[in-house]
Amino acid sequence: MSVNKIKDKTMEIEKHKFVTLNYLLKNDKGEKLTSSEEEGPISYIHGTGNLMSGLEDALTGKSAGDSFSITLSPEKAYGSRDESLVHVLGRDQFADFNEINPGMQVHVHNELVNQVMTVTKFENDEVTLDGNHPLAGLEINIELDITEVRDATVIELEQIYSKPNSCGGGCSSGCDAC
Numbered sequence: 001m002s003v004n005k006i007k008d009k010t011m012e013i014e015k016h017k018f019v020t021l022n023y024l025l026k027n028d029k030g031e032k033l034t035s036s037e038e039e040g041p042i043s044y045i046h047g048t049g050n051l052m053s054g055l056e057d058a059l060t061g062k063s064a065g066d067s068f069s070i071t072l073s074p075e076k077a078y079g080s081r082d083e084s085l086v087h088v089l090g091r092d093q094f095a096d097f098n099e100i101n102p103g104m105q106v107h108v109h110n111e112l113v114n115q116v117m118t119v120t121k122f123e124n125d126e127v128t129l130d131g132n133h134p135l136a137g138l139e140i141n142i143e144l145d146i147t148e149v150r151d152a153t154v155i156e157l158e159q160i161y162s163k164p165n166s167c168g169g170g171c172s173s174g175c176d177a178c
Contacts (some may be wrong), residue, residue: 010063011149015047018156019059020148028139031058045152048160052077055142067145078133078142085131093127100127 004070013019022036036042044050046059054076062068074080094100100122108117108129121128137172 010065011151013046013059013062013146013149016152016157017046017048018150018152019044019146021059022147024143024144026141026143028141030141033135033140041147043148045156045160050160052140059144059146062146062149064149066142066147069141069143071140072140074139075135078135078138081137083131085117087121087129087131089127089129091122091127093126136161 011017020041022041024035024037025033027033042051046056049140051059052072054072055070057076058068058070091100094106097106100119102119102121104119106119106129107117108115108131113131117129117131118134119127120130
């Protein structure tokens with residue numbers, strides 16, 4: 001009788017794997033924007049459209065214990081800036097607000113828009129709102145440390161796919177999950 005050692009197989013990141021990672025996000029000048037040290041690690045289910053497309057692509061095939069850095073173009077990160085998402089409204093549109101300050105976020109909803117926007121300027125009774133992600137148009141540098149990769153549970157997958165209008169089903173964005 002012979003005994004052979006079975007090669008340890010590390011689980012790789014692929015669709016429907018539950019992944020936990022630490023990160024450090026920097027702009028193209030190397031300035032820290034945010035990190036898991038402040039915000040906590042990210043946990044997500046791979047392949048369900050919950051991460052920036054470039055980041056999800058870079059994580060595919062990696063395993064727990066892997067550490068690496070990646071630079072993402074705006075298109076693969078938070079998108080290009082869209083100036084049509086910048087609007088100037090009169091102060092009278094904000095009658096319910098005691099104060100309006102740049103940086104504050106407001107939920108705008110009407111027949112054309114239903115989204116969170118950021119106040120970028122308040123001057124002469126005009127409020128400038130920006131519907132772009134605050135990091136849109138920026139090249140992003142990310143340092144990653146993958147701490148866990150496992151099969152997602154049935155309950156975790158049900159939570160993803162049962163959310164209305166999520167990329168988990170019924171959307172028209174053409175994602176792999178739909």
